[in-house]
Amino acid sequence: MSISAAAIALAFAGSVAAAPSASTTSKTGSKSSKTKSSSKKAPKLSKWQQHVLEVLKHAAPGDEYFGRMKMSYLGINNTFHEDAIRAGAYTTDPRLVNSVQWADEALNAWAKKYPQDPQLARSYFLAFQMYRKVWTQDAQQKAWDYANIVIQKWPSSFFGKALKKDLSIGYTEHYFASPVPCAVLIASASGKPSPTPSPTSTPTPTPTPAPGQPKVEILPVPCLTPTPSPSPVPTGSLSPLPSTTPSSAPAAATATPSPSASPLRNI
Numbered sequence: 001m002s003i004s005a006a007a008i009a010l011a012f013a014g015s016v017a018a019a020p021s022a023s024t025t026s027k028t029g030s031k032s033s034k035t036k037s038s039s040k041k042a043p044k045l046s047k048w049q050q051h052v053l054e055v056l057k058h059a060a061p062g063d064e065y066f067g068r069m070k071m072s073y074l075g076i077n078n079t080f081h082e083d084a085i086r087a088g089a090y091t092t093d094p095r096l097v098n099s100v101q102w103a104d105e106a107l108n109a110w111a112k113k114y115p116q117d118p119q120l121a122r123s124y125f126l127a128f129q130m131y132r133k134v135w136t137q138d139a140q141q142k143a144w145d146y147a148n149i150v151i152q153k154w155p156s157s158f159f160g161k162a163l164k165k166d167l168s169i170g171y172t173e174h175y176f177a178s179p180v181p182c183a184v185l186i187a188s189a190s191g192k193p194s195p196t197p198s199p200t201s202t203p204t205p206t207p208t209p210a211p212g213q214p215k216v217e218i219l220p221v222p223c224l225t226p227t228p229s230p231s232p233v234p235t236g237s238l239s240p241l242p243s244t245t246p247s248s249a250p251a252a253a254t255a256t257p258s259p260s261a262s263p264l265r266n267i
Contacts, residue, residue, distance in 0.1 A: 060114040067106030073119060076110070079103035080126035087133040090174065097139070100130055118157070124150045125159040135219070140173035144214055172215040182223035
């Protein structure tokens, strides 16, 4: 072999040894791509995504049930909403009040277990709308309390803003006064002493509201007239009274008409 040919062969072998193999290149490329991808930061969550994560952190599961009636949050909301429609302008119907009490018990059990659940704002709002139509003292006070719970805990929510606006216009509780016996009213009007102890004084129609409490309008009701109770019947056995009609009365005699005499004929 000539010197020139040997030099050319040696140069070619050196270039082959210096060139990286295909497998080495692919491995290096994959490692560099992984390094670049890992160096990239995770995309920032939007405000809505952050809100959803916060809600899920404190929210009750959708398939959990509360209270003795085992009501879901949808069942609670539907009860308040539908009964508020049935109540009309106002109600004191005990059947309707009893139906609402089951939903109210479930609502309190839900709030006790998940106090920061944002969905409670809607349920308290619906409870307020129902209880403000029940014209009893307890229900009116509960409506006031529920409205203030929403305003204090969820002021920036739709329901918090709506209730704050509603109460700022002016909120008045309405309920009926306790009935008084008519005899007491008659005695007090005539100036004579009442035969029975005087009942507790009925609040005036427009009492002065307590600090931090709404105005109150107490509606008058008719007085009570006691219904006389029936006289007690002796428990001893009573002998039957003799019947005034004989048990076997003779049959009334029916007079049979005698055959009419045929008229005499002149023969």
